[in-house]
Amino acid sequence: MDNDEPLEPETKDEPETKPTSQNSDETLYCEAEASVAVEKEKPAQESSETDLEIEDTEKFFTTRQNELYLEACRLMSVVPVSYFLRNMEESYMNLNHHGLGPNGTKAIAIALVSNTSVVTLELADNGLMEEGILSLLEMLQENYYLQELNVSDNDLGFKGAKIISEFLQRNTSSLWNLQLSGNNFRDESAELLCQALAANYQIKTLDLSHNQFSDKGGEYMGQMLALNVGLQSLDLSWNHFYIRGAVALCNGLRANGTLQKLDLSMNGFGNEGATALGEVLRLNSSLVYLDISINDISNEGISKISKGLEFNESLKVLKLFLNPMSMDGAVLLILSIKRNPKSKMEEIDISNVLVSEQFLKILDGVCAIHPQLDVVYKAVQGLSAKKTVLLWANPMKLIQSYADQHKITVLDFFKSLSPDGKMTMPVGNFRKAIILQDKVPLNLYQVRELVKKLSDKPDTVNFSLLKTVKP
Template identity: 70%
Template sequence: MDNDDDEPLDSETKDETESTLAPQNSDDTLYCEAEAPSSVEKKKSTQEDSETDLEIEDTEKFLTIGQKELYLEACKLVGVVPSSYFIRNIEEATMNLNHHGLGPMGTKAIAITLVSNTTILKLELEDNCIMEVGILSLMEMLQENYYLQELNLSNNDLGLEGAKIISDFLQENNSALWKLKLSGNNFSEESAALLCQALSSNYRIRMLNLSHNQFSDVGGEYLGQMLALNVGLQSLDLSWNNFHILGATALCNGLQTNVTLKKLDISMNGFGNEGALALGEVLRVNSCLAYLDVSDNSITNEGVSRIGKGLEYNESLQVLKLSLNPISMEGAVFLILSIKRNPKSRMEELDISNVMVTEQFVKVLDGVCAVHPQLDVLYKGLQGLSTNKTLIPWPNPMKLIQNYTEEQKISIVKFFKSLNPAESMTMTIGDFRKQNKVPINRYQVRELVKKLEDKEGMVSFSSLTLGPWPAELQSS
């Protein structure tokens, strides 16, 4: 699963049109802006904006000239210096303009151009001080553009006015947009009310990042009400906010009836043991959530025991992150025994990576993994083990697999395909851990997963079909 998890950006491509740009622009820092005086900007009604803001006077020209020429026209119209980075990459699927200092009018020029763009699917505009003019232009553009799917507006300090403009768009969202990042925009309780009202009836947004904002307990109530009604969201990041007992409880009340959310990050909040009690109840009844991050939420062994009670019944959760909470080995034991008691548990990863455990814990874990071979538990280390003392140097797992394939006289690809009933080149990490053809322990499996995991969180064997094994797979 992911973390919210950005894909690698497309590489830059050179373009002959660079020579047409203002001489002060360099290849990579192309975002200077000669902005018109702010006093010239007047607040317009939404109707006026939609009719005039994103139009060039010559409509026929707007529809027929190329994207690069249209952008240069738009820059002239709003009075900014063009970005050669934008021009060079205008035909790529990903446009990364993070930290380019566009400002509101530079953003408006981009929006004017994207009204008719059909190639850019992902637009990154983090940290550009886009302000009200910029966000309004972007939302108007999205009403006309049916190709843009992912938009990052993080760290633009949009505040309440920005939240209102985005909420108005979300209430009538007919675009292709499904992934929206709004981290670090100084959204507080009033912003939460507006956004949640819009999201309650919006089913198009599937991935939403609202981390690093100012939501607290009242915001938690709004978000809980939204989650009870929303049937679109699959991934929600609420990390680094200010939820405490009341907000945590309200949020969890909404999660109990939610039927679509698969990934939730609520790390770096203040759920505490009372919030953990509410989370335990969510896990007991929710049948959709697969990934839950509650790292650093002041949860002690008492709270962990309540989460564990939910794990005894849960049949959907695969990843649970509890690192940076004040949990001892006793709490860790309670968690793994809760998983063991649930024959239908799908848990694949339990992260308690700040907890020191004993050899007795490892023995108990071995028993749990015998029942649930798909499970991996990340802990800090063994108590009493010197930092200079290394663990047993396990044999290179790929070498063991190579020996097995030579004995069986089969190719390495055929071996990996045989682990998957569908005989495809990818499989889930949990299913991969269940393989029993070659005797390797969970530490060796973890080493293999690190080397074979793809960006979708699956184990992929594709690299093994390209000739000799990659060097990193041959080394221990």
């Protein structure tokens, strides 16, 4: 050919692609990712990677995470949260009360898509609205490291409940702890959430307290509990469950075999609801913790609960604070434990009830059979000052005196109570061991005082705290 120009493959001009006009999360995620400059990978060295190279890689990843968040904030036109930038490598992130709004939340969600550090995210009282909660839940479809989410007090309402229920139906995230307290959820929201939870097995801990559920919501909750196989802890306190809702909820509990902790305080169960609860306690073998404080339950309802406790083999904590019961009801409770040789009850809270010395004698008899039991009451009527002093003698002084006489340390004394000599013990096991030991006789008041001093977290005593406890 006469033409001296080199031949080149024929190409066509590619049409320019313009970003879609929709303000979608997907577009924002892509724009934020694309705007962060990424260095080309260096050729692999023959020698193995050094610690310095690993640190450089981690530093590079953190820097890129920060840049991604800053770019997301620019796209969303929001001010970056300095606390978030500083703590992106921590497992616990507390952004409660930061006024993020939906756009600020969306920027956080974009940055967390690829984050592998944050396990717990607190976002209570941030005005998330539907857009914010949607961004968070879309992020959770990609992030399999985040496990606990608190979006309480965000007034999510029905639209928010709909978004959350659709997310729960998918069962695809690693989330197991979800806090939804104070979101103005009503019965129509309860219906959506319960439909999703009926088939959800991922969520283990759920907080729906301080909402607006009434009896119809109680019916939905009961239906859900009869089918759910995942929930282990449920908080329904500060709602509006009365007789019909209470009975429906209890009907569901009778069929449930996984729930261990249930908070129903500040509702209106009354004696009819207490009767239904008594039947639940007779049949249920999974509940370990039950709070029915402030539910207008009198001695009549307490007697029904006591009947159930005579057969229950799982419950350890029962809270009945501020119910209109008297000492007669308190006697019924502890006698029901005495009649049940398989009872595991460790704590009964009736701390608004005045008891008598006769009650204390009955309680001593019950504790002889169940030494792990502690009953918290208000005070003892007519107790003399001398007896009060004897009852409240400092237990640490008594133990220190014994240790000095036998030339051992106080720590040695406490470790001798543990079968394996460990520094920690479950509270129930500790109570049982220290009541049964005969080296330093202690009464129930003194044991309770020791538990208070040695507990650094619920349900566990830690002997290493003895360094801070002085006789």
